[in-house]
Amino acid sequence: MKRIPWPEAIAPAAYKINDDTVHSTIFDDPYFSKSGGLAEKRHVFVEANHVEDRFRRSKKVTILEFGFGLGLNLLCTLDAYGSVDSDCVLDYVAFEKYPLTKDQLRECLRASIGKHAHAESVIAKLPPLISGFHRIILSPKIILTLIYGDAGSAIKELDASVDVFYLDGFSPKKNEDLWSPHLFASFRRLAATGASFSTYSSAGAVRRGMAHAGFDTQVKTGFAQKKEMLVGVFSDKVQTNRQPVDNVRIIGGGIAGCSLALRASELGLKVTLVDSGRAVMGQGSSNPLPLVRPTISLDFGPRGQLSWYAYFYAMRLYRMWSETQALGWQEIGAIQLAQTGEDYSKMRNALKVLSLGQDFLKCVEQGSSALKGLSARISGGVLISPVGQLSKCQTGFAEALRNQSIEVLTQISLSDLDRGDFLGERRTTSEVLPLVLANPQTAQRLVPAVDLRLQPIRGQSTRVKGMGKRLRFALCGDGYLSALDDGSAWSSGTFDLNDESEEIRAKDNLLNLNRISNWVDSIGSGRNDLVTESWVGVRYATYDRMPHVGSLSQGVYALTGLGSKGFTWGPLAAEVIVSELLGLSCPVERSIKKRMSPLRFG
Template structure:
């Protein structure tokens, strides 16, 4: 049981952030919530209660058997015992569904220490240890945690239930209604909450709860459930079980697009960060994915840089932009951790510093308190602490934001890692697309079919508009960037590379594993020059000097002789709002016709998509200069467009990266 309602007594916090739960124990050792005067589960045991009430009450494990995917929605995560019991039942069932998605709401999540404490004597010690190890920072976001190689996914929604339910995009096959008693946490059982749940119920869904209160039974009945009493548990006479059997099922809106129902096969054009992320998202859904690229190897163009920064951003108030990059960076850090630990991907994600010379400490701390993000995600460091963290002291010392899980990754390594499991074919230059016999075909300059699949993802960066034959308006701007690599032992460095931590201000710097230091990068519009230029090295060195990375005399002495400096040139595909494009592209001609006919087009879902009558065409591009942070989550959001799986971000964040939005 838990308390994601709007009126929780514990909600009075010193900041605008989440208020963690307080956990105590009764005389018999049962965990309870002092702020609610209620227990988390009966003295008979959390797992026994979960099996009797929620699993058996929803006909599990039988109902998930033979399914491709089964989705459970829980209204209170609490201590996590219902999730652990369900996961254990899934593991023990030889006929289990391919993928189990468990979505759980929680307004007052436990701190990592309290979560570990309550599970020390768990009935499922190993599973509980995995949950504790993956417990996210307490930020007001949707957090995706993966278990069993991604076949079991926990989507934790931290925040008020009435506020977060409208943002969920999922169809739940089973509801676990598990909050504190209606008399103590009324809003979690309110008519308004049931109305918001109604949108998320899949055909044939079931529901179960330990409560037999009249308000609970009436709430379920009001959204089309046939409600019954069942034998209770732990001293309770009855529990409530229900099956969704509405008298009237309204038709789907005209703009509703069903998920792909044919063979789970996709073709991705482009093997940089965007294409690799698209493949990764679909592979996680059990799809077969083929990726083709004009280069012989993956990540051979801009994604081939030796390193790049990976971090979130911070705004006060907490903007849509900041929320997207926080969610994306958190997801990337979680996915990259095993690959970094094994050495498969070069980089480090144990801290990144964003210098802010125009922000004083008082204003910074005021902004942080107003937004309320936890210190294990972001913290303000004054000038002295910033210098100690980064290893650098610039000409004008200043403080900055330290992102605890930020740092850097090798884009090429990360791209290749995301492509694991896909079929890659290089050296194939696609010139044209066509659809024949239910398949999307990629053709070369001579009209030969290079590859085909029922679903196609165009992830060709700045080449994407041409492949779509300019029928979809893609507001992509090519931005040239040149990096500078200072060789190991370069005499002008003011810090040992082993002591340098990733940072940015005006420019950025990071130390590569071989002792070289990467810095840069230029930002140049309308510049098609592919050559590495001494003038751009000069620019990068001057900014590195202001960061404190390069000694002034050494930098100036080197400006006339750049022969010992390496670098790369690439073009970022940038959107005006600096957010990626992920989803089905808009048909501009059909949109203009609809607008002239005065059709309602205010909601993004109402806007016509390219090849709507045929389906299967999607887009992922516009990653810009923050592709390392954005790519993986954007690819997973794209995969939910295609497959109908629960979306790993709230609706407004998916809309923020939808190609149907107006970015210019």
């Protein structure tokens, strides 16, 4: 498959601060009126779109902003949300071509509005400056999706049912691209029933563009010295009207199914989780020490994009969950090892393209201090910090499900979708309740008409004692090696395609021991006396190594085929499904979602 190169690195915003006003030097225009940033945003956007009233009467409100800038519209919207006693889900999507770094944003907000109750919690969760979609959970029912890049080209990738449009780009005279007829025309596809928009600009071109997009426009009194602003309500035929559901059934209690169950419950759905085992997080998801990490690659195709999006999302989500659940979550450093000098050269080139900064990704050359104590045969690598590891998956997720009062039914095996008492409720109403298949072992049998092309892949891990403090970082190559606090470590990485055996094999322990001896000095090969424990899991991957995430038929969805990436990809894949169930914006590009369709093999 042809490699798709990474896009050019995102250019951060350029600005200057005069008194308490932040001025863009790229567009030669201020980020907000001199009469007051928050007051202006509140008047032009929050109040003009009756956002507080929408929160009171809706299950979800999707807001689409053009020009995230300093985040002032988001802060005002969060203030409005906090003032209303509502269970509404706030789904906030924003485009930004020239985002500010975290430190820049702190500086600008400090100079312009001083302290704000929500500012630091938002800033702390902002992603690195990588092109594309970034899903951020600010709180269980407050979702932020930042889309870094040009809105004119990226708008076609957005899948959403938008209730409110905030048009807050720089002046149409200074930033023509963000006020183009092409962009306005895309609103027709995105607008929900009763959608509204507002903008500080009352320019004739904006008025005509929004009218052409299907909005009845109206000129209203502007803020402070500005006499006029523009508002409107969508009156054309809705193309993206979605009806959210109240219940969901999930078959499969692995990491994907549990991630979906927890997020669906947090967002207000009644959830039933069904598994064939004696407890959740069994089989391939019972990995005793999974790593959550990206893969350093020059490929920015769908798989490369998904790898990075999912990694950033999973790190934030596990971090949030671990504040209240005992998942054994730790954030550590990991080195992705180069197998040869040529591999190391490719990694160096990838880092130049990624432009994430040495605080996050750093090349480590052969003989560097980061590789001290490791084998001289290692040709270098990339230090990634942080990555995550989970040491209490089974007990932690079981407890999390109980704490969310999620109904869990275990030791239930299904031979087809027309059997099983728990499915009876799906047929008690005229509308079929949604069912999600997160059970790769039996999914194909349940939907025989769809070719899922799932392959079993057996993997065995080996726990060894006596590592002490020799392992400063997790090591990743043809498998991985990661330490626990007690001085032991798990070596993982056997790969047996089309093998579903759960038998512990001595030869696989030997392979894992040899990996250690190849990577770590003073650990001899074949040291069976160091082995304290072994684990076997069977994961299922698709032929193209993209997961199955999406609709199979009316009311039936697939969430499977994650292979060995389950703990990294599973949370974001689950977010795609729950977003579709609730009518929320999709957290990934439409092109990526299409590549994950479970119907793609025919």
